Amino acid sequence: MTEPLRPRAIGTSLARLDGRAKVTGTAIYAFEQPLERATYLHPVQATIARGRVTAVDTATAEALDGVVAVLTHVNAPRLASTDDAELAVLQSDEVAFRGQFVGAVIADTPEVARHAASLMGVSYDEQPYDVQLRADRDDLYAPEVVNPSFPTDTDDGDVDAALESAALTVDQTYSTAMQHNNPMEPHTTVAIWNDDGLTLYDSTQGVHAVRTTVAPVFGLDPERVRVIAPHVGGGFGSKGMPHAHVVLAGLAAQVTSGRPVKLALTRQQMFSLVGYRTPTIQRVRLGADSDGHLAAIAHDVVEQTSKIKEFAEQTAVSTRTMYASPNRRTSHRLAALDVPVPSWMRAPGECPGMFGPEVAMDELAVACGIDPIELRVRNEPATDPESGLPYSSRNLVGCLREGARRFGWDRRDPTPAARRDGGWLVGTGVASSTYPAYRQPGSVANIRSGPDGRFTVRIGAADIGTGTWTTLTQIAADALDVPVEAVDLQIGDSALPMATVAGGSSGISNWGSTIVGVARAFRDKYGPDPADGSETEGETPDNPASERFAMHAFGAQFAEVRVHADTGEIRVPRQLGVFAVGRIINPRTARSQFIGGMTMGLSMALHEHSVMDPSSGHVVNHDFAEYHIATNADVGDIDAVWLDEHDPHLNPMGSKGIGEIGIVGAAAAIANAAYHATGTRVRDLPITADRFLP
């Protein structure tokens, strides 16, 4: 057991400490760094999906007034390492996907850079390409592991025999769409290359992750790379590791004689350069007795990666821990295509992976004639089905029951297509949610006492809009047993002590545990009244409990759906999420995380779909008019609440990560509600009006 922290500031709805700076426009984001003699970079992207660049006509661009330099694979500075093919920018004539960088212009203004980029004439030797994911491809392969290091396949018991003899079975194929992260702040990097090395103002989820990744690419010692990111306008995984644009900015900064280079990707460019969620095709088979007790679960996933770099989304991993079943099989198969590199997008794995199975559970509930909440309760495992370990805490059933009470589930008639309000068919649905309580080692915090009882707490953590500035201050205040006003937090700079990336919903757990450990060491050494300048630094403490317990957060998602009988239009007037996520550090920022995730889940359910056009080889709906993200008008009465969960095994704060669980299961709840409304079972996302028309 980790010694729990006595919460005082923790648990209060402290308003964002950076809120005033953000709403008054004084919080400086990467692109806005006021830098003398800055130049502006505009990339040139491949217009073929596969082949070679045979020639680049740069003369017209170079001749334009205000152009500082033009880069192509011929003249770009060489990189020290091209091991990561995504980051091997302008190092060869090969084109591996449409939209890949084939050149860039550096100019005195962004307008000139963009104009000059449009004047670059690129000639290609175009080769046949392959961008279509299908489950029946004959070249699917099993990756060695799935993200980040889970086994690709699992097989427990005898699934086939159990399905054969099961009283009831569900055997359906579900699919989720390709989706693109679109944080409000586009991906931006400002690079300065001088005798000190490389300085990057970058919109990133982890300053140290950027430093560690790009230093070897440029052949620099990590100490000679400094990455600064005090404020980040959203990331959702797409800023979790540096993408090609960071390297492009670094290359450009080598040819500007020390002038800073500013790069802000356009929305259109983001659709081929900063990662995306792979489309998934999921065959789910459930076998159960007539009372709904599962005898077999099989979850077999087909998804895509790029030919130049593998990313294997861990889509079936949540199935390994959700429900009790003596027989269970999961698998992942990949198609390597001539497409951009997929990557992390809010709850990679769990988000798409809880769509197929949670709709299948609804189908099983219908087949059994059992309420879908009761079905889930009947299949609640006593211990983690995969590892056999006890859960440090597992309150899925509590979430389902509390949600049912708040949502009015007891008044629900399970008959599909039986409720009408005006022209609208009305239904409700439920789905489970889960996300692992990850914790990584390797963060370091430094605490130093100042005059007047103040403390400076330094750690290279990130605030990507989640509230880290505020919540880490609350944790540090409680750890030092001082008011939050006495804490000066410093984050967002690789000159600060090492911190893990803001990813896997693990930031607060990692950084907070580290700060608490260091604060305790500080107090042990210096006592309640430390001299000015007393200082302690230390690493994330081990948590032995993580070997003895399975640690996951759980939740329940509820949705009301309306489908218009004439037009098929689908709307979601009501969403409720109930979560069991340990102790909440700050109810105000937590609520934002939950309802933000649920809104993103609504968006996934009804809207988000990157359309990969096989005849052009790229995502054709690459702007906000055509790539639909839920608008305010699409979000109705949305609420998130949480159980008062006490879990002493997690970390001193007693908290589980909350950044991702809000999206998990939301789309399944909506799909299940759409079935309840209409009697039409939609198994492919997004759920659009045409699915309900003849």
Add this chain to the structure above:
Amino acid sequence: MIPFDYQRAADGASAVATVTRRPGAAFLGGGTNLVDHMKLGVADPDLLVDVTRLPYDAIEQLPGGGVRIGATVRNSDLAADPLIRSRYPVLSEALLAGASGQLRNLATTGGNLLQRTRCVYFQDVTTPCNKRQPGAGCSAIDGWTRNHAILGASEHCVATHPSDMAVAMAALDAAVVVLGADGERSIPLVDFHRLPGDEPQRDTVLEHGELITAVDVPALGFAVRSAYRKVRDRASYAFALVSVAAALDIDGGVVRDGRVALGGVAHKPWRATRAEERLRGAPADDATFAAAADAELAQARPLRDNGFKVAMARNTLVAVLRDLAARDQGTKDRP
């Protein structure tokens, strides 16, 4: 962005003269579409003549009961105008169904008519498009066609016109008042936009240099019983999959007259004359409305991804007519 010159027009005639003289010149209204196109490389005018300060910003009653809408009247102002709201609710509703609040505050009446298709291949200079570059080929026909035309398309172009406002105006028999080098002319709105045929680069019948100064909407008493219904994937800020503008004149359970136009289905606002023929003199019931919709949509030629639009258009048209018929004719206020 490619460098360009900018002038603020002093008066309509000189604006027309300036643009007529210069082949690369364009009028600038609210800029909500043109400026996007300049960023994307879809349009590269070498001169913008800003017409937003010309004296075309009034909404006036015409003798005989019609209304003249100035070309620079902003979409928000037009939608909120009491005259429009009371006499032509279909037009107000269409405007409010379009774009977003910010865009409607900028967009002008003339510019709205001239906005170009949102076909993704038209808007991406890396994909061939006959509308952008005649003879280049159409990427959409074999590509992603969910949002494309089911009526009146050609082998050269399957794009749709994106305006909501223009669909309502098509139903209302509006006329576009145009100032050219040779003076003023009036073009019926239904003839103002073109079908693509073999010249998809021409959205309208306007000649280079002609400036829209106003839109005249004639008196139509029964337009108080009119409505616009837009079907779209999200609740706001999305172009129509299908839209219907309609007005009904019913007397004693019989349709005396009707006006119907469809949006999201063709290269132009689609005046549904065949549906109107079926409506006239027929009982105001579902059978008539369905027959009217079927008559119009018999000509539909859906593409790979948009077959659903036929059923969607039919159902929406029937629903709108049913709602109008059920409404008390004297009532202007909507539920």
